[in-house]
Amino acid sequence: MIPTSDKAVKPPHVSVLYHQIISALRPASPGFYVDATIGAGGHAWGILEKSSPFGQLLGLDSDPQALALAHQRLTLYSHRIHLLHSSYTGLRNALLTLGWDHVDGIVIDLGVSSMQIDSPERGFSFQHDGPLDMRFDPSQPVSAETLVNQSSESELAELIWRYGEDRNSRRIARAIVGNRPFISTLQLANLVKKTSRSRPGDIHPATRTFQALRIAVNHELESLEDFLPQAIDSLSSGGRIAVISFHSLEDRIVKQYFRRESRDCVCPADQPVCTCGHHAAIIEVTRRPITPDENEITSNTRSRSAKLRIAEKK
Numbered sequence: 001m002i003p004t005s006d007k008a009v010k011p012p013h014v015s016v017l018y019h020q021i022i023s024a025l026r027p028a029s030p031g032f033y034v035d036a037t038i039g040a041g042g043h044a045w046g047i048l049e050k051s052s053p054f055g056q057l058l059g060l061d062s063d064p065q066a067l068a069l070a071h072q073r074l075t076l077y078s079h080r081i082h083l084l085h086s087s088y089t090g091l092r093n094a095l096l097t098l099g100w101d102h103v104d105g106i107v108i109d110l111g112v113s114s115m116q117i118d119s120p121e122r123g124f125s126f127q128h129d130g131p132l133d134m135r136f137d138p139s140q141p142v143s144a145e146t147l148v149n150q151s152s153e154s155e156l157a158e159l160i161w162r163y164g165e166d167r168n169s170r171r172i173a174r175a176i177v178g179n180r181p182f183i184s185t186l187q188l189a190n191l192v193k194k195t196s197r198s199r200p201g202d203i204h205p206a207t208r209t210f211q212a213l214r215i216a217v218n219h220e221l222e223s224l225e226d227f228l229p230q231a232i233d234s235l236s237s238g239g240r241i242a243v244i245s246f247h248s249l250e251d252r253i254v255k256q257y258f259r260r261e262s263r264d265c266v267c268p269a270d271q272p273v274c275t276c277g278h279h280a281a282i283i284e285v286t287r288r289p290i291t292p293d294e295n296e297i298t299s300n301t302r303s304r305s306a307k308l309r310i311a312e313k314k
């Protein structure tokens, strides 16, 4: 993993399932690789190290602060890395710009980095007070504040139910609309806490509402659906994609996409003759997702809901 000049300095973000990602992608020189969510550059470091001396890596991130950090931490490999401020939905264009026809491996590690969660001014955390922001890309027009203060009660209820799977969604939406405007994270977290009927042992009552708002603000599920076909198209034969997700809705999208794209026929099961003309593009390397072991969860509790799925291009 990325060495620090001072061993006592904690890395800003601990990469989840690091060794599993490196062994999934099998980086080698002179391969071409993509880290679609480069964050603090942890997985990228491993890919660059293992693909020495000629392997190249394209690193994308929506968050300019993450890119600046990755740039700083990966200086040793600066001659082999291309960093771009872009959503991973821009993968195809980014590869065109570089003139890369195909790549040998792609990793995408969804969700929030520790730097983002731990920076109150980014508005991702309900445990620190800050503006209700939650945008990965601060140049995007819609923040959580806009959604909370301008959506209708039914839109908010739907969003909290769909993306947060919170059984208190209607009650929370009603309380939000009755107490607007909201400008800070703690103001919202306290209202949700007061409104929710939580049981002993439940997670913090604001967890699901904050997750739902973050997913909606950043169009996370739609972006993942847009990205997967681009990623599979971009892989060379034998190239691999590794996806780490932290939410059951994300994992379902990846699982269903991999399953469909690994089949030669996608006609309805009761149809006697195939008419779809579909051909398998990938082989699923993981039928079941890989999850962190107890040691990893103990040393990095943020890894606890991670699921890794891997596929290989035919």
Ligand SMILES: C[S@@+](CC[C@H](N)C(=O)[O-])C[C@H]1O[C@@H](n2cnc3c(N)ncnc32)[C@H](O)[C@@H]1O
Pocket (backbone or CB within 6 Å): 013, 014, 015, 016, 036, 037, 038, 039, 040, 041, 042, 043, 044, 060, 061, 062, 063, 066, 086, 087, 088, 089, 109, 110, 111, 112, 113, 136, 218, 223
């Ligand atoms: C969990 S972190 C990645 C950590 C990284 N794998 C590492 O080892 O340091 C997720 C990153 O994805 C970025 N991100 C979220 N949505 C994105 C999108 N649509 N396009 C590109 N990056 C995105 C976030 O800004 C964040 O930096």
